[in-house]
Amino acid sequence: MSILEVRNLSKSYGKGDNLVKAVDDVSFTVEEGDFVAIIGASGSGKSTLLHMIGGVDNPSSGEIIVDGEDITKYNSDKLAIFRREKVGIIYQFYNLIPILTVQENITLPCDLAKKEINQDYLKELIEMLGLSDRVKHLPNQLSGGQQQRVAIGRALFGQPKIILADEPTGNLDKKAGDEIVKLLEVAHAKYRQTIIIVTHDISIAQHAQRIITFEDGKIIKDERREEHEDSDEAQSH
Amino acid sequence: MKILTKLNRINLRQNRARTIVTIIGVVLSVALILSVIGVATSFLNSLRLREIEEYGDYHIVYRDVPGNLVSVIEESKYANIQYYSDHIDYIVLEDGTKDYYVAGLFPRNSYTPITDAGMLRRDEEHLYNVFIKYRNPHDYSHSEKMLTRELRDAGMDEIETRSTLIATLDGCVPETTRILLWSLSVLAIGTLAIASAFVIRNSFNISITERERQFGMLSSIGARPRQIRGMVYREAFSIGAVAIPAGIILGVIATLIVCVIINKLDTYVLGFSMSFYIPVGGYFLITIIGAIIIFLSAASPAIVASRVSPIAALRNEKDIKIKAKKVRTSKLTQKIWGIGGVIAAKNLKRSRKKYHTTIISIALSVSVFIGVSTLISYGYKDIAFLIDDIGSNFMILGGTKELYEDIIERFNVKEYAYFYESASSSADKREPLRLVAISKDEFVRFAKKAGYRGDDYANVAILRDYYIEYHGNGSTSFKRTNYKVGDTVKLTLDDLRRIFGPQIENWNLDHNEENEEKTNSGSSKSNVKTVELEVTLITEEVPLGVSKKTSDGKGTLYISEENKILKDASGIYFMIRDFHVADSGLGEQIGKYLDKNRDRKQYKDEFGNDADYYYQNVEIVYTSIRNLLLTFEILSYGFIAIVSLIGITNIFNTITTNIALRAKEFAVLKSVGMTEKEFGRMIRLESAMYITRALLIGLSIGLLMSYGIYKLLDAGGAGIELIIPWYAIVISILAVVILVAGTMRYSMRQIRKQNIIETIRKESF
Numbered sequence A: 001m002s003i004l005e006v007r008n009l010s011k012s013y014g015k016g017d018n019l020v021k022a023v024d025d026v027s028f029t030v031e032e033g034d035f036v037a038i039i040g041a042s043g044s045g046k047s048t049l050l051h052m053i054g055g056v057d058n059p060s061s062g063e064i065i066v067d068g069e070d071i072t073k074y075n076s077d078k079l080a081i082f083r084r085e086k087v088g089i090i091y092q093f094y095n096l097i098p099i100l101t102v103q104e105n106i107t108l109p110c111d112l113a114k115k116e117i118n119q120d121y122l123k124e125l126i127e128m129l130g131l132s133d134r135v136k137h138l139p140n141q142l143s144g145g146q147q148q149r150v151a152i153g154r155a156l157f158g159q160p161k162i163i164l165a166d167e168p169t170g171n172l173d174k175k176a177g178d179e180i181v182k183l184l185e186v187a188h189a190k191y192r193q194t195i196i197i198v199t200h201d202i203s204i205a206q207h208a209q210r211i212i213t214f215e216d217g218k219i220i221k222d223e224r225r226e227e228h229e230d231s232d233e234a235q236s237h
Numbered sequence B: 001m002k003i004l005t006k007l008n009r010i011n012l013r014q015n016r017a018r019t020i021v022t023i024i025g026v027v028l029s030v031a032l033i034l035s036v037i038g039v040a041t042s043f044l045n046s047l048r049l050r051e052i053e054e055y056g057d058y059h060i061v062y063r064d065v066p067g068n069l070v071s072v073i074e075e076s077k078y079a080n081i082q083y084y085s086d087h088i089d090y091i092v093l094e095d096g097t098k099d100y101y102v103a104g105l106f107p108r109n110s111y112t113p114i115t116d117a118g119m120l121r122r123d124e125e126h127l128y129n130v131f132i133k134y135r136n137p138h139d140y141s142h143s144e145k146m147l148t149r150e151l152r153d154a155g156m157d158e159i160e161t162r163s164t165l166i167a168t169l170d171g172c173v174p175e176t177t178r179i180l181l182w183s184l185s186v187l188a189i190g191t192l193a194i195a196s197a198f199v200i201r202n203s204f205n206i207s208i209t210e211r212e213r214q215f216g217m218l219s220s221i222g223a224r225p226r227q228i229r230g231m232v233y234r235e236a237f238s239i240g241a242v243a244i245p246a247g248i249i250l251g252v253i254a255t256l257i258v259c260v261i262i263n264k265l266d267t268y269v270l271g272f273s274m275s276f277y278i279p280v281g282g283y284f285l286i287t288i289i290g291a292i293i294i295f296l297s298a299a300s301p302a303i304v305a306s307r308v309s310p311i312a313a314l315r316n317e318k319d320i321k322i323k324a325k326k327v328r329t330s331k332l333t334q335k336i337w338g339i340g341g342v343i344a345a346k347n348l349k350r351s352r353k354k355y356h357t358t359i360i361s362i363a364l365s366v367s368v369f370i371g372v373s374t375l376i377s378y379g380y381k382d383i384a385f386l387i388d389d390i391g392s393n394f395m396i397l398g399g400t401k402e403l404y405e406d407i408i409e410r411f412n413v414k415e416y417a418y419f420y421e422s423a424s425s426s427a428d429k430r431e432p433l434r435l436v437a438i439s440k441d442e443f444v445r446f447a448k449k450a451g452y453r454g455d456d457y458a459n460v461a462i463l464r465d466y467y468i469e470y471h472g473n474g475s476t477s478f479k480r481t482n483y484k485v486g487d488t489v490k491l492t493l494d495d496l497r498r499i500f501g502p503q504i505e506n507w508n509l510d511h512n513e514e515n516e517e518k519t520n521s522g523s524s525k526s527n528v529k530t531v532e533l534e535v536t537l538i539t540e541e542v543p544l545g546v547s548k549k550t551s552d553g554k555g556t557l558y559i560s561e562e563n564k565i566l567k568d569a570s571g572i573y574f575m576i577r578d579f580h581v582a583d584s585g586l587g588e589q590i591g592k593y594l595d596k597n598r599d600r601k602q603y604k605d606e607f608g609n610d611a612d613y614y615y616q617n618v619e620i621v622y623t624s625i626r627n628l629l630l631t632f633e634i635l636s637y638g639f640i641a642i643v644s645l646i647g648i649t650n651i652f653n654t655i656t657t658n659i660a661l662r663a664k665e666f667a668v669l670k671s672v673g674m675t676e677k678e679f680g681r682m683i684r685l686e687s688a689m690y691i692t693r694a695l696l697i698g699l700s701i702g703l704l705m706s707y708g709i710y711k712l713l714d715a716g717g718a719g720i721e722l723i724i725p726w727y728a729i730v731i732s733i734l735a736v737v738i739l740v741a742g743t744m745r746y747s748m749r750q751i752r753k754q755n756i757i758e759t760i761r762k763e764s765f
């Protein structure tokens, strides 16, 4: 069953001569438990697409069907609940709340949903993130990579069905980047979460089962990478 | 340098709302300070003009100075002679015996008493009144001493002087009074100055926090601290350049309006009209002080700005300085309020400094509001006491019954009362008591009002329930009567002739021949009469013409003029006291009629009116006092309103900016699933937290202030009641809640409109 279906999605900025079609009539489907990488040149519309799927940006036209419901039809309240329960977004620039500690930032979506906090899982996750000795720290006391890991923790902790990661390793060195990808893989393997990751880094994309390539707001290539190097070719519009 | 100026201009334009609000704050402060000074000086100046018009332009008059000594004063270095006059009231011109030289004329208006006749040529024999002005009014006591000494040395023994009000206005006042006046005005203006300094400082503080990253960036690429400070000062300069002139114009207009309003409402009580007067020197001073305040207010933000480290720009976090300990909140907060409460509480802790400004602004406005309201209530009570509504619109004190009846008939007076007073005391000494008789129609009205349901008015005695007892030390107390309904009161009435002498018979009322004879034939020594009365009713009501709020030191027993006691005893034991007309609009006619007739012999003959009477058109006086009260209220509430407005500009600036600065944080919260409702709740919680704090501080200071005012006023042991300004408290709580909620709503709407991701993508956090 497909967890995400994007139909004729478009997003444009500006008018007339200044019109920029950041995402241009894109359609695709993602199966539950899939690990998808989106690659493409800078300015090709990857972040815009991801933000629309995450419910933080609104499309100009088209539908985004998550779990059978079209989120573009949601009002702001329903959309907020969708964001807290169905998706976890990891931004390129962390976007943590500066006055909350590491732990508070991680549990934030659960607190908002007033869900009981699973202390065991929290501990396990923090350990996995390598932040055990940093739980009471504030974001500004952490390094860039550590902050990124907190952002990942926040996205993972609610165990949402979909994790959207926008260049989670963009600011990090190779080693730190690899650790983060490993985290995502664990989440994927252990909790069967669907992961969509945007990246420039082809070596990171290699970890995915499927790679979608963007250019000028359109999908130009969509290939499934089987463990045995098989590949599915899908057409684009 | 050019690029920095451009940045400045862009910044001011981008934060148009805040720039405008700041300018409004400064304009209001300047205008308010100027109009306080303007109105005060206009008032004093009008007082001075009236004084000069009425009495002349001098500080002090030396009386009965011999002609040969006038030159002593003339030559003294301490005073200038304004003019001098013969001390007699009239100049008698005798043909041929003297020749007069007319040295000049000085105008006289209707008020001028016919005393100082004019200027005379000086000669040796006459005594003169010499009107002088001190050369140095502030040194008046020394000047006076020296002048007196000079005169004494020249041979004048008895020196009599009298100084005038303008002496006071010109600064010839005792040191203590001057200090008191000065400190009061300095306090009022100081409060305003501090409030405005707050607005400006706050505005710059906000302006620089908003641009912290920009300053960091500039300094990271090599802008010198001086250049950055310059940016802030330039901003201050542009604000001052717009706001100060506008404030001056507004202040002048406000002063003019106040003068016009006062003139419209009242000239009777003040006794003169307010003439608009602008103290140019004072204005100039205020302008300079204002500029200095603006500069100083900008100084510390400017320094802070110039010290912003490049790291603030380089790191993607603005809040480098946050310490985990500082923003720790308790588990309880989380339990009670949820994560929204935690964030709200933490945020308050984080931006403690910013919130301090909001809290102080609110607290300042609230406490000033409560303090001034208390002052107004006391002032109101004071003036309202003057009004003491006795229901009378026109009254005559003294006179005769014939005169009253003439007026009643001639002017067709519908509702009136007159009173007969006796010199009575209670024989049983239970409490001081006096017997007063009331004209019969009013007595019927009064008895009905008091609850009497019978119709035997001639035999009813109504006791007023309370009286005010005066104690030796000047304090008073409120007493209820000891008597009960049905008690028999024994009263002794004194023969008024014993008190006022035999002429009472001439100016008294009812000439009851029979009665008079009776008393005369009796032993003329023991002219005390004893009467017994049964108390029919005890009431808190009062008849027309009697004050509800005051009484002399005795209880009053009222009877009708139809009562037998009066019939038996009037003329010797009762005298007519006063006459009150309740009908409105008759005062002027009656007054004119009385003026026309009081000197006419025929009228005197007709009414046997040798006794003098005095009338008062109470209606005019009351209207005037009411207007004075209104003026007083308008002025004080106007003052409060503007002080509050200044506070509001401050609060508005702080809150809107605070929210705008956190737009990104809010967007992140929303992106992880905070709903609008939760978001609103969080903001409301945050507001509630600091409103509570601000109100607690403001209300306590305000109440302390009103207690202080009470203590100050009560210092003389005048028995002033403590006023707790409940209204002011309720109003300020409501106003603060509404204001903060409104501002929050306004700034939240700005944020809500923004797209989450676009807000997040904005660089500054």
Ligand SMILES: Nc1ncnc2c1ncn2[C@@H]1O[C@H](COP(=O)(O)OP(=O)(O)OP(=O)(O)O)[C@@H](O)[C@H]1O
Residues within 6 Å of the ligand: A013, A014, A020, A021, A022, A040, A041, A042, A043, A044, A045, A046, A047, A048, A049, B758
């Ligand atoms: N608010 C905006 N107004 C106008 N154009 C915009 C806006 N936001 C994005 N764009 C444009 O939309 C296009 C897609 O932007 P997007 O951020 O999705 O690119 P991206 O693929 O994520 O690039 P990168 O790899 O550099 O992050 C770009 O050409 C960008 O200039």
Ligand SMILES: [Mg+2]
Residues within 6 Å of the ligand: A046, A047, A048, A092, A166
């Ligand atoms: Mg991007």
